[in-house]
Each structure stands twice: as C-alpha cells, then as structure tokens.
Amino acid sequence: MSKVSPLVIAAAAGFVALVLPFVGSDYAVSFSIQLLIFLVLAYSWNWIGGYAGYTHFGQVGFFGIGAYVGSILISRWEVPWYFAAIAAAFAGALTAVVLGGAMLRLKGPFFAIGMFGLARVLEAFALAFDSITGGGTGIYLKPVSDLRPLYYGVAAMAAIMLLLTWKLDNSRLGLKLLAIREDENAAESLGIRTTRLKIGTFVASSVAPAAMGTFYAVYLGFIDPPTAFAPNLELTTIAMVLLGGMGTVLGPLCGALVLSVVNEVLWANYPQIYLACVGVIILLAVLYMPRGIVNLCMKSGWLAIGRPLFRRLAAREEQTAS
Amino acid sequence: MPIADLLVGGILLGGVYALMACGLNLIFGVMRVINFAHGDILAIAALSTVSIAVGFKLPFWVAVIAVPIGCAAFGALIHRLILRRIEGAPMIMSLLATYALSTILVNVALLIWGGGYSGLPGVLSGSVRLLGINVSLSRLVSFICAIGISLAVWWLLEFTRFGRAVRSVSRAPELASISGVAVERVRLLTFALGTAMAGLAGVLVAPAFAIDPQLGSRFIIKAFAVIIVGGMGSYPGAIVAALLLGVVEVVGSYFAGAVIGSALLFLLMLAVLLVRPRGLLGAGVAL
Numbered sequence: 001m002s003k004v005s006p007l008v009i010a011a012a013a014g015f016v017a018l019v020l021p022f023v024g025s026d027y028a029v030s031f032s033i034q035l036l037i038f039l040v041l042a043y044s045w046n047w048i049g050g051y052a053g054y055t056h057f058g059q060v061g062f063f064g065i066g067a068y069v070g071s072i073l074i075s076r077w078e079v080p081w082y083f084a085a086i087a088a089a090f091a092g093a094l095t096a097v098v099l100g101g102a103m104l105r106l107k108g109p110f111f112a113i114g115m116f117g118l119a120r121v122l123e124a125f126a127l128a129f130d131s132i133t134g135g136g137t138g139i140y141l142k143p144v145s146d147l148r149p150l151y152y153g154v155a156a157m158a159a160i161m162l163l164l165t166w167k168l169d170n171s172r173l174g175l176k177l178l179a180i181r182e183d184e185n186a187a188e189s190l191g192i193r194t195t196r197l198k199i200g201t202f203v204a205s206s207v208a209p210a211a212m213g214t215f216y217a218v219y220l221g222f223i224d225p226p227t228a229f230a231p232n233l234e235l236t237t238i239a240m241v242l243l244g245g246m247g248t249v250l251g252p253l254c255g256a257l258v259l260s261v262v263n264e265v266l267w268a269n270y271p272q273i274y275l276a277c278v279g280v281i282i283l284l285a286v287l288y289m290p291r292g293i294v295n296l297c298m299k300s301g302w303l304a305i306g307r308p309l310f311r312r313l314a315a316r317e318e319q320t321a322s
Numbered sequence: 323m324p325i326a327d328l329l330v331g332g333i334l335l336g337g338v339y340a341l342m343a344c345g346l347n348l349i350f351g352v353m354r355v356i357n358f359a360h361g362d363i364l365a366i367a368a369l370s371t372v373s374i375a376v377g378f379k380l381p382f383w384v385a386v387i388a389v390p391i392g393c394a395a396f397g398a399l400i401h402r403l404i405l406r407r408i409e410g411a412p413m414i415m416s417l418l419a420t421y422a423l424s425t426i427l428v429n430v431a432l433l434i435w436g437g438g439y440s441g442l443p444g445v446l447s448g449s450v451r452l453l454g455i456n457v458s459l460s461r462l463v464s465f466i467c468a469i470g471i472s473l474a475v476w477w478l479l480e481f482t483r484f485g486r487a488v489r490s491v492s493r494a495p496e497l498a499s500i501s502g503v504a505v506e507r508v509r510l511l512t513f514a515l516g517t518a519m520a521g522l523a524g525v526l527v528a529p530a531f532a533i534d535p536q537l538g539s540r541f542i543i544k545a546f547a548v549i550i551v552g553g554m555g556s557y558p559g560a561i562v563a564a565l566l567l568g569v570v571e572v573v574g575s576y577f578a579g580a581v582i583g584s585a586l587l588f589l590l591m592l593a594v595l596l597v598r599p600r601g602l603l604g605a606g607v608a609l
Contacts, residue, residue: 055414057421102596108413109356109554113546114595117588120543124585231539235425242418276429282422286415287407 017155021148029147033219035260036154040208041233042240042252043161047205049238050246051174052198053181054104057234058115061122062092062206063213064228068126070214071139071223081144082153085214092210093203100199107184123229138224141217154215161208162253169249177201178247232275236263239282245292254293328573330455336568337465338523338530342541343548343560344472345519348479351492351555352512354413355405358420360520361542362427367393367524368533369435375442375528382442382529390521397517401510424538431535442529464526469561471522475515476557488512492555544571544584547591553601563602 021029041059048056066088073079073087099118106114126133133139144150168174179187180194188194217223236259244255259281266274289296346360370392371385400423408415449456479485490498491508499505527533527541544567552563567587575583594601 049414053412053414055417057417102592106595106599109350109417110550110595110599112417113356113550114592117543117546117591121585121588121592124581124588128579128581128585232425235421238418238421246414272433273429276426276433279422279425279429282418283404283426286419286422287404290408290411290415 014159017159021151026147029151031260031264033147033151033154033215035256036151036158037212037216037219038237038240038260039158039252039256040154040161040212041237042244042256043158043165044205044208045237046165046241046246046248046252047168047177048201050241050248050251051168051177051181052201053247054198054202055108055112056115056205057112058119059206059209059237060229060231060234061115061119062095062209063216063233064119064122064126064225065095066092066210066213067217067223067228068133068139068213069210071141071217072132074141074214074218075139081150081214081218084218085153085211088214089207089211092206092213095210096203096206097199100202104195104198104202119229119231119234123225126225126228134224136224138222138227139217141221141223143221144218147219150215150219154212157208157211162249165252166249173197181247232278235275235282236278239278239285242282242285243289243292245294248292248294251292251294254297258293327455328576329569330452330457331461332569332572333565334457334461334465334568335572336565337468338527339541339544339548339568340472340561340564341468341519341526342523343545343552343564344475344557345516345523346545347549347552347555347557347560348475348488348519349513349516350549352488353405353409353509355416355420357516358417358542359400359424359427359538360516360545361538361540362424362431363393363396363517363520363538364524364527364541365533365535365538366427366431367521368528368531368537369431369440369524369535371525371528372440372442372533373435376440385525385528386522389525390518393521393524394514394518397514398510400517401513405513406506406509424542428535428538435535437534437536439532439534441532458530460529464530467526468523471519472561475519476561479557484508484511540584544587547587549601550591551594551602553603556601556603559601559603 017032020032024032041063045056045059048054066085069091070081070084070088073084074081079087103111103114103118127135130136168177176187176192176197179190179192180197184194213228217228220227240255240259241252242255243259244253245251259278262281263274263278266277270277285292342360342364346357349355349357349360367389370389371382374380374385374388375382404419404423405416408419449458450462451457452462479488487498487503487508490501490503491505491512495505498508527537531537548564548567549560551567552559552561567590570590571583571587573583574586578586
C-alpha cells in the first residue's frame with residue numbers, strides 16, 4: 001500500500017462524523033463525544049507539550065476551571081450550554097494569561113512540578129469554597145435529553161483543532177516552537193522571542209480544555225472536584241499524544257482513536273485495572289515507541305515523511321548526554 | 323491550641339517530609355529524574371507495614387527492617403528496567419515514565435489493599451510529656467528516626483568514598499566517569515537508596531497517620547514543595563524546608579482548615595519557584 005490521499009481520508013472521516021448521530025445508536029454518540037473531548041484535549045496538549053516541548057501536567061486545571069465556570073453559569077443563570085462553553089473558554093484564556101507570564105519562566109522539571117501543583121491547588125480551592133462550587137457535593141445540572149447538539153459542538157471543536165494544528169505544522173510559527181523544544185537558548189539567540197511565543201502557546205492550549213470542561217459537565221450532568229480535576233484525564237490525554245506521536249498533526253488523532261477503543265474495552269471489562277493499564281501503555285510507549293505511531297507509519301511509508309522524522313525528540317542514539 | 327503545640331506538631335510532621343524529600347532530592351541530584359512515583363512507594367511501604375504488623379502479626383521492627391530493603395530492591399529493579407533505558411533522552415520522557423509508574427503503583431495498591439483507610443492501632447500509641455507539651459509517641463519516634471536517617475545519609479554523602487562518588491556523578495557525570503567512577507553503579511545505588519528512604523518514611527508514617535493507597539499523591543506534592551523551597555539538589559535545604567513547611571502546614575490548617583493548610587504549601591512553593599527558583603538554600607544545580 002502506497003501513500004493514501006489525505007483528502008480522501010479527511011472527506012470520508014468528515015462524512016462519517018456528520019452522519020453518525022443519525023445512524024449510530026445512543027451508545028455510539030455517547031462514546032464519540034468522549035472520544036472527541038479527549039481528541040480536543042490531546043490536540044491542545046500537543047501544542048504546548050509536543051511542539052513547544054513543555055511537559056504540562058496542569059492542563060486538567062484549565063479543564064476544571066472550564067467545568068466549574070460553565071456549570072455555575074448554567075445552574076445559576078440558566079445560560080445555554082454553548083454560551084457557557086464560550087464563557088468558560090474565555091475564563092480559561094484569562095487564567096492562562098495571568099499564570100502564563102509567571103509559570104513559563106520556569107523550565108523543564110520546574111514547570112512540570114509547578115503546573116502539577118497548581119492543578120492540585122485549584123482542586124483544593126474548589127473543595128474549600130463550597131458556597132460557590134458546592135464543595136464535595138458538586139453541582140448538578142439538568143440532564144440533556146438530546147446529545148446530538150453537544151456532539152456537533154465537540155466535533156466542530158475537534159475539527160478546528162486538527163485544522164489549526166495542520167496550519168501550525170506548516171508554518172514558521174510551528175518551526176519556532178520546535179526550535180524552543182530542541183534548544184531554548186539557541187532559539188533565543190537566533191532571535192526567536194521565546195517568552196512571548198511560549199505564553200501565546202500556553203494561552204492557546206488552555207482555551208479548548210476550558211471549553212471542553214463545560215461540555216464534559218453538561219455531558220455528565222454533574223461536576224465535583226475529583227471529576228473536574230481528575231488526574232486520570234491528564235494521564236489519558238498525555239498517553240494519547242505520546243502514543244500517537246508528539247509534535248505531529250495526526251499523532252493525537254491516532255493516539256486518541258487507539259486509546260479510546262482500548263479504554264472502552266478495558267473500562268467495560270476490567271474497570272479496576274483500567275488506569276494501571278493506561279500507565280503501562282505510557283511506560284511501554286516511552287520505552288519502545290517514544291516517537292509514536294505516526295512515526296512508525298512514516299517509516300513504513302504509509303504516510304508522507306514529515307518533519308517529525310528528522311527531529312531528535314527521544315532519539316537516544318544520536319544525542320549526547322544532557 | 324497554643325502556639326508551642328502547633329510549632330512542635332509542625333516540626334514533628336516536617337521530620338517525615340524531610341526523609342521523603344531527601345530521597346527525592348538525592349535521586350534528582352544524581353539522575354536528573356523527578357520521581358513522581360516516590361510518594362506511591364511511600365504509600366505502598368506504609369500499607370505493607372500495616373499488613374506485616376496487623377495481617378501477619380509480626381512485630382513492628384520487622385517492618386522497619388524488611389520494608390526499606392524491599393523498597394531498595396524495587397528501586398534497583400525500576401532503575402534497571404525503566405530509567406536506565408531512557409537516560410540521555412529528553413527530560414519529558416523520564417517525567418512521563420515516572421508519572422505512569424506512579425499511576426500503576428496507586429492502582430495496584432488499590433487492587434491489593436482496597437480504597438479504605440487503615441492504621442496501626444496499638445503500635446507506639448500513647449503520648450509523652452515533653453517540655454510541658456503532650457506529644458504523640460508515634461510522631462515523636464517517627465520524627466527522631468526520620469531526622470536521624472536523613473542526617474546519616476547526609477554524613478554518608480559528605481564524608482565517605484561512596485558519597486564523593488555520588489557528588490561527582492551529580493556535578494559532572496562525564497568527568498566522574500573519566501576519573502574512574504562507575505557512573506551506572508552509582509546511579510543504581512543512589513536510586514535504590516532514595517527509594518529505601520521513601521520506604522522507611524512510609525514505615526514511619528504508618529503508626530502516625532491514617533493511610534490509604536492515595537496517600538502517595540498527597541505526600542508527593544508536599545515533597546515537591548519541600549525540595550523546591552529548599553532548593554533542588556540541596557540536601558540541607560531539604561531538611562530545613564521540610565521542618566519549615568511542616569510548621570506552615572500545621573499552623574495554616576489550624577487557622578484556616580486542612581484544605582487551605584495544604585494549599586498553602588503549594589502557594590509557598592509557587593511563590594519560591596517564581597521569586598527564587600534556586601530555593602532558599604539553593605545549590606544551583608545545573609539542569
């Protein structure tokens with residue numbers, strides 16, 4: 001099999017996504033919503049984690065902020081969920097702007113720890129300020145009778161994220177981010193405004209997760225701190241990007257498809273060991289396939305060879321000890 | 323509750339943080355690996371202690387000896403199977419690997435021990451009067467052991483041949499290798515030592531706290547806060563910061579509730595990260 005025309009595949013996938021709610025069962029729609037939410041999260045994480053190379057363990061913090069902002073708007077003032085999602089996205093962006101300047105002065109492990117801690121602080125606040133957030137009891141929303149509008153909303157977001165990532169991958173901006181990932185000091189000495197770019201990427205990558213938080217809250221009809229700031233959301237998202245291929249256009253898509261199906265099977269049959277299995281998948285991917293599925297496809301000629309193959313991320317053999 | 327009680331309570335709590343954070347710091351210094359699974363090793367060690375003392379009805383000191391040794395062996399295994407293979411890879415890989423490992427350990431612990439809380443009734447129970455303050459015996463003993471071992475490891479690092487090798491690998495691995503230090507072996511031993519310290523911290527936590535498999539994730543963030551406030555890679559910094567943060571947590575919890583009390587630690591950590599990333603006693607470890 002030689003190269004497949006990407007347009008044909010994209011058109012087919014788009015068609016399937018459009019008609020699915022009308023031909024598929026409720027279960028299929030529900031499953032697809034989850035998959036698409038993860039897809040959007042994975043694409044957002046890919047920008048900061050894959051392209052800019054900043055290990056971001058705090059994305060779930062923005063997801064949680066979005067979930068709470070959206071739920072509060074919906075439950076207090078009966079705002080329609082799509083406006084609530086937009087408001088949540090703004091809240092996410094605003095938080096990221098405020099935090100970005102401070103957090104992105106941190107590099108490598110400091111950033112990872114800082115964001116990891118921040119998500120936990122936010123969770124603690126959500127628990128403590130129970131007059132606003134309902135504390136441990138959480139917020140209950142009216143269950144939605146028809147999941148289809150929600151589905152189309154998430155699907156549209158996912159399509160936008162895919163498109164933006166494709167644009168990014170083919171732009172100077174994308175190259176600049178990769179330069180930051182490979183060697184931040186060198187990038188800066190070449191005249192790339194690293195700080196501005198990093199903050200921009202950070203803000204951009206926190207908008208969609210916040211919107212997804214609201215979608216998720218509406219989808220579940222319920223939100224509480226452990227659900228909104230669940231570390232396993234973070235873990236699954238990262239696992240998807242890593243498995244698919246960090247810093248690639250199709251990586252998050254491949255990873256999300258594969259891992260969602262695996263998750264669904266595991267979750268249905270062995271709910272107790274589900275998370276441990278996700279951990280094992282990440283571990284195996286780190287050890288044996290750090291460049292992800294997309295790279296394997298490129299090597300075997302299924303996909304056109306793109307930039308990732310020339311990158312040194314996780315390439316142990318040619319790298320000197322750091 | 324008077325201030326003196328709070329201070330003593332905080333310092334006693336800080337002892338366990340010190341032992342845990344020193345192990346984490348040691349591993350970071352030598353291997354440049356942030357071990358997200360450190361807290362879960364502590365949790366599993368604590369749960370194993372309960373199993374040994376309550377389940378098998380063996381005396382407590384058996385756990386004090388057996389659990390850290392088991393943890394050291396486990397640490398050596400992790401180093402062999404995972405960390406050694408991703409040496410030299412970008413840092414994101416080791417972060418993801420230990421994060422994944424942490425998830426695996428929590429969930430395996432949940433499978434084995436279930437999600438409920440357990441404790442060690444009857445071991446080191448009661449309290450002693452110290453300087454006019456009632457101090458829980460278990461916390462006092464765990465504090466003394468934790469600080470004792472932390473200082474012993476510090477001595478090991480500063481004044482022995484092995485310690486010199488560890489410090490040289492931490493500063494300049496290539497030069498150490500040229501000078502005849504078996505870098506790989508030092509890394510293996512350091513990781514095993516660090517894990518054993520987490521294990522011992524777990525054993526000491528068991529009689530003093532209610533423990534469950536999620537304990538690790540609560541402790542690891544505090545240990546992160548400690549090593550960041552104290553300065554990454556700085557051994558005395560970790561001990562000082564651990565005691566300081568213990569006091570901050572206890573005082574904060576007393577005045578503002580437990581949730582805000584522990585959130586205070588992270589806010590302090592974030593503040594130090596932003597204002598003085600080297601930490602209070604920063605050793606200035608090059609990344």
